[in-house]
Amino acid sequence: MVRKSLGLLLVLAVVMSLGVASVSAQDTAMECPEGDADVVIAAGAVGIEFEVVQAQADRFMAMCPNVSISLLETPDLATDRLGLYQQYWEAQTPDVDIYQVDVIWAGIIAPHVVDLLEYVPEGYLDQFFPAMVAGQNIGGVQVAIPWFTDAAGLYYRTDLLEKYSLEVPTTWDELTAAAQTIQDGERAAGNADFAGYVWQGNAYEGLTCDAHEWLVSETGETFISPEGEVNVNNDAFVAALERAAGWVGGISPEGVTTYGEEESRAVWQAGNAAFMRNWPYAYGLGNGEDSAVAGLFDYAPLPVGANGTPAACLGGWQLAVSKYSDNPAAAAAVAIFMASYDEQKIRALSPQGANPTIPALYEDPELIDANPLFSRMGPILASAYPRPSGFTAARYNDASTLFFSAVHSVLTGTTDAKTAVEDLELDLQDLVDEIKASM
The missing domain is CATH 3.40.190.10 (Periplasmic binding protein-like II)
Structure with a gap:
């Protein structure tokens, strides 16, 4: 089922070096994509995750009204979600533009996604944990952007x-x-x-x-x-x-x-x-x-x-752009926005409380005051073990x-x-x- 984005909320940052309407965010200067585009995000719905992503989509559309974003609700279980994605990839369908992907799927998704190095602004990836960026790089191709990290x-x-x-x-x-x-x-x-x-x-x-x-x-x-x-x-x-x-x-x-x-x-x-x-x-x-x-x-x-x-099992989710998308530039713009410093901070402050993939956010006083869990995640993340x-x-x-x-x-x-x-x-x-x- 596809749910349409409805509201227009406050925007803190937008994306990319491809368009005309330039905006400045804390992490880097980014721009809206050119032209009208429809973008569909395959999003998770665990807890209030779907609502959090919907709010991100609304914020992007408020800044870039030339882009219309819809959300596709996907199964809670990661194995079922991957099975659904593989059906889309086998059909090479343009129906989904952005996929929310598990940290351990980089090798699986590589044949089906664009190289995001062709779209990210210069220096954008430098703000993330280097190991997380490297984990989503297959043979020099950046298959996904680290969005939030997890350790049980x-x-x-x-x-x-x-x-x-x-x-x-x-x-x-x-x-x-x-x-x-x-x-x-x-x-x-x-x-x-x-x-x-x-x-x-x-x-x-x-x-x-x-x-x-x-x-x-x-x-x-x-x-x-x-x-x-x-x-x-x-x-x-x-x-x-x-x-x-x-x-x-x-x-x-x-x-x-x-x-x-x-x-x-x-x-x-x-x-x-x-x-x-x-x-x-x-x-x-x-x-x-x-x-x-x-x-x-x-x-x-x-x-x-x-x-x-x-x-603790190392988890986390990334954002990847389908190579079968009709609007890869616009989709990349949305993905880059969703993983930006300001958007990760908003998400971390939400009841969902996702752990950022940007180290500077763990030193943000507002986050530390608002979410006591952040002060405890260091040792847990440090001992997390990859699959x-x-x-x-x-x-x-x-x-x-x-x-x-x-x-x-x-x-x-x-x-x-x-x-x-x-x-x-x-x-x-x-x-x-x-x-x-x-x-």
Whole structure:
């Protein structure tokens, strides 16, 4: 479904060095594109994300009324979203101009997007974290602009930790024990629906993130190394999967194997969980007027495993312009605007609270005062661990699907953990061999 942009709101900056109406923003001088153009953005709708993007579109159109922007609502689950995008790319359709893309899709999207180096103003990319820019550069082609970054953390109920005289858990075993204690107490007090811990257990990219955190925190390695070595068939990962399978129907609802980010947040925000693994976007929403946990929670790094390695999954979303677009210059102008300093600041100040990809914003006094989470994101981002999209490149989705499918089979009781990792090792090795053969 396409939703039309409706209002005209305040604009702080506009884009690009291609047109006539020049505007100055804090990050760089940019200009409106020439001529009339219709631009469609494939946008996420997790939390209030769709509304935030709509507001960005309205601000752009207020400054550049020659550009009409519409939004296409896309699936919440990253795996489903990629599947939708791939249908558009296979058809080479001009129906979508800008794609919101996951940080690990750079190799997948490369054949289908323009080189943004042909459109960004001089010096524009210098303001971003260099590693984030480099991560979206494939063979010298800038396939996307870093828009906001993510690293998952542990949400915890401060009131319940105090009630049960517990500390913030720092290991997975401590989390399991604390979640069980609080769950038992709250259920005994009459809340039969209360869960100790909610997370993302559905068979999709979110489960790859969760299980990747279990693996890295126990072994210090991802499931495919940058050199193409497979690391799943080991006792530590078997034990981690068995522990997680034990959570299902224990400290976590039976239905957690169908949960994505929003299902987890719904349980948490209703006041029915002691702990939640989720991304920073849930922080501002959890403190909203409609939240049962407003003012009653905090956010910490995820627990560590046996080797003491913090391992938050590195996430984040970028903006890419379709090579099949009828209006690539206008689309690039919109994307550059959306990722600009001022727009990232507005987004960070919104209830969505997205983490900027521009380091200077982490020193912005207004942001620090407005969002306490920013002062805590440094250590979490510093310990964030990337998924193996570097080696797998365009085959990353194949690798991830093998990984989360195997993990899901353990969580649902279809396969035991030892058999699952043995089979997964063989499947991933076959994929690695195919990738190496194509190099």
